[in-house]
Amino acid sequence: MNETPTRAYAEIDLDAVRGNVRTLRERAPRAELMAVVKSNAYGHGAVECATAAQQAGATWLGTATPGEALALRAAGVGGRLLCWLWTPGGPWREAIEADIDVSVSGMWALDEVREAARAAGRTARVHLKADTGLGRNGCQPADWAELVGAAVAAQAEGTVRVTGVWSHFACADEPGHPSVALQLAAFRDLLAHAEKEGVDPEVRHLANSPATLTLPESHFDLVRTGIALYGISPAPELGTSAELGLRPAMTLKASLALVKTVPAGHGVSYGHHYTTGAETRLGLIPVGYADGIPRHASGRGPVLVGGKIRRVAGRVAMDQFVVDLGPGDLAHEGATVVLFGDAARGEPTAEDWAEAADTIAYEIVTRIGGRVPRVYRNG
Incomplete structure (x- = not known):
């Protein structure tokens, strides 16, 4: 809206968002950048911030829930878009038909994606997520071979195309934390297994905002920037917003x-x-x-x-x-x-x-x- 309310309002400077995207791209010059706009762009406005981020060079957008992703499409936001927080019975077919990449962490999800792809008559774009140590979403290493094998079979039948392999750090905002190196090594191992089995992803991605700023070895093909996009430091240990070259939006x-x-x-x-x-x-x-x-x-x-x-x-x-x-x-x-x-x-x-x-x-x-x-x- 353009009119300034009298009680209270949150003023969002979209130039700050654009500037932060450019700063983050400079930190990861060989990787594409995903602008994470989940939770209404961390409270800043998903459609407006997604558009501003794309104007500054973000080539991917990311949301948590399917509803968030579908709302972006309904608002006319184009480009590559990944949605990762799925539950059984979710709107897989609607996402596939809206050209949304979907994340899969287990066999139940892959089964539902394949069924939805058949119903839609289209190939689903899937990112396989590995749990490298965060202990939240993602496939455990012990189950990875089964999931990769099933995804390769789904590719062969034409229902699925594996466009990404990814994971998420637990402690990248704590410089020197031992889990960071362990997760990076685990991701490389799980990625190598997937590629050996025939997966050829467009993007391999692990880095969140703090890893984008401090761990260039984790950048791979794509970095996922969330809070830093809005000019807020991911952690005091990494520096203030100004010290990181970011401006609050x-x-x-x-x-x-x-x-x-x-x-x-x-x-x-x-x-x-x-x-x-x-x-x-x-x-x-x-x-x-x-x-x-x-x-x-x-x-x-x-x-x-x-x-x-x-x-x-x-x-x-x-x-x-x-x-x-x-x-x-x-x-x-x-x-x-x-x-x-x-x-x-x-x-x-x-x-x-x-x-x-x-x-x-x-x-x-x-x-x-x-x-x-x-x-x-x-x-």
């Missing part, structure tokens, strides 16, 4: 709904976990945990108002929270409050809120809810 803003003077000893919000130490002015910010503001950040979450950083005073409520502006503050109703944005502008960041809520910045941006409109800049 989302700035969360609200308007002060009320400013009032209260006496010393006045309780603030539920439970009176904060009381004023002297006469002061309180500012009411009309967003709360129903909008995705973490309640765990009560008493700690930072906001920028009137050119100064303030902290949440007391508990975050469902629709609102309060900041103590101080006795002489000149902030007024309608003034803009920045909850998080870009440190280069002196604003609090999603990482700051993550620290305040004892979580990760991924959660901060993805949890911003649907009643907070997204306003796009540089579209």
